[in-house]
Amino acid sequence: MNGTVDGLIRTLDLEKVEENLYRGTSPRSGWQRIFGGQVIAQALVAAQRTVPAERPVHSLHGYFMRPGDPKVPVVYEVKRIRDGGSFTTRIVIAIQHGEAIFTLSASFQKHEEGLDHQVSMPDVPRPDELPHGAALNERILSEAPEPVRRYWERPRPIEFRPVSFDHYLTQKKLAPRQDVWVRAVGEVGDDPALNAAILAYLSDMTLLDTSLFAHGLSVFDARIQAASLDHAMWFHRPVRVGEWHLYTQDSPSSSGGRGLTRGALFSLDGALVASVAQEGLIRPRRAASA
Structure with a gap:
């Protein structure tokens, strides 16, 4: 993944090829x-480019159909389904090698006042109370398996501070839930569309792992074949991804080689800014034939 926020922003700045056609590339x-x-984020950006700025995204639903090839560009074709009085609907097809690898449907809405309520943010340690940097390496990562250390030490545009690392340090079956503080590592600015796209980008991180906790496994386990299958997201309130947000997750079910995880993103002051749901493939790898 991109090592800096500037790199991520460049990755999300799609090239317009033709009306309703955009091209995106991947970092090395x-x-x-x-x-x-x-x-997800690039497809959302493609849709945003065809919608007035005063209509921010309020929901998206996507399906992964084929793995994307990072060596070649992705073409995003936007279909303008509806432009109504309050809502706008777009469908985006991501194409590589002549085939669809991902589809996204997204809905946008002009601002309006309405009823307002939300659930409360979980009571967990704040990000400045959790180990990070050198302390994280010394106290936790030194005991973690090599694949886990490589992942957490890799530079990335999103900083994570999990409330607990227990699931990386043990093979015990644990409750399928976790809380992770997340933020962009760098200045993003005030553009609501860019902040929403980066929030969509980071919403795919750590989710799949939560569905494996109940089985004493993680996505780093070589015995598991893991991949996102679908992804849904609802944007409730404005967000600034350069600030800390709590990503609280739980997995209510796994069956049929699939695991379902739900997520909620809260700002530091406790506002629920987005909700997420994802089902992923968590299939035990088949032994190679003798």
Whole structure:
């Protein structure tokens, strides 16, 4: 993934090829497939480019169909489904090698006043109370398996501070829930569309892992084949991704080789800014034939 926020912003700044057609590229990361959050965010940006700024996104629903190839560009085709009095609807198809790798449907709404309520943010330690940097390396990562250390030490545009690292340090079956503080590492600015796109980008991180806690496994376990299958997101309130947000997650079910995880993103002052749901493939790898 991108090592800096500036790199991420460049990745999300799509090239317009033709009316309703946009092209996106991937950073050089050494990964064999494109990070799903990048495809979600780029598809959202493509849709945003066809919608008036005064109509921010309020929901998106996406399906991953094929792994993305990071070595070649992705073409995003936007279909303008509806422009109504209050709502705008777009469908985006992400294409590589002549085939769809991802589809996104997104809905946008002009601002209006209405009824207002939300659930409360969980009572967990604040980000400045959690180990990070050198303290994280010394106290936690030194005991973690090599794949876990490599992942957490890799430079990235999003900083994570998990409330607990227990699931990376043990193979015990744990409750399928976690709380992770997240923020962009750098200045993003005030553009609501860009902040929403980066929030969509980071919303695909750590979710799949939560569905494995109940089985004493993680996405770093070589015995598991893991991949995002679909992704849904609802944007409730304005967000500034350069500030800390609590990403609280739980997995109510896994079955049929799939795990479902729900997420809620809260600002530091406790405002619920977005809700997320994702089902992912968590299939045990089949042993190679003798």
